[in-house]
Amino acid sequence: MPGLSLRPQPDYVVCIVGGRHEFFPSGLHEASGAELQQVAAEALGAWPEQAGALVRAGDPAAFFLIEMYTSVPCALDTPVSVTLLGDAVHAMTPTLGRGANVAMRDGALLGRALRDVAAGRRTLGAALADYEREMVAYGFAVVREAAEIGRQRMAQNPLPA
Structure with missing residues (x-):
């Protein structure tokens, strides 16, 4: 690509240690990177x-806490003129790496629905x-x-269930 300048990067390792909160000591929200x-x-x-040696060799400043949440599948109320897409309705943990793809699918589907409304083929309520x-x-299946x-x-x- 014109104007793209690639420069060598040092090697790095990404390590995620995850689990339910009861598996970890309390107070991690206030914990330092070293902790x-x-x-x-x-x-x-x-x-x-x-x-363990690899983790201990890392830069303590590079350690940080991330809390992950997932939506609980549910039914939506009958739409009027507002709807949801992406994480606003079906947030998920990144275990499959598909959240962004599902959000883009939502956007494409919603775009087609709104195109039909603009063309007069459907009412907004029916399209939504x-x-x-x-x-x-499909969102809650993922x-x-x-x-x-x-x-x-x-x-x-x-x-x-």
Whole structure:
């Protein structure tokens, strides 16, 4: 690409240590990077020593806490003139890496619905109702799939049935 300048970057490692809050000490919201680094190293205690050593070798300032939440699948009220898309309706943990893709699918579907309204083929209420019905079906299917992978691999709480 014209004007694109690539420069060498030092190697780096990304490590996520995750699980339900009861698996970690209380007070992590106020913990320093060094304290979070220690918690991460201790969480890897049953792993080969090199795993903990890698975490301990990191820059303590690079450790930070992220809380992740997921939507609980639900039905939406009958739309009038406002609707939702993306994380506003079906937020999910990043275990599948599909949240942004689902949000773009929402945008495309909503765009087509609004195009029909602008062309006079449908009323706004009917277009939004059809959009929401389809979006809720595929969106919450992905939420459930991401939550199940999160439950299996990251100790995420399961979603209600």
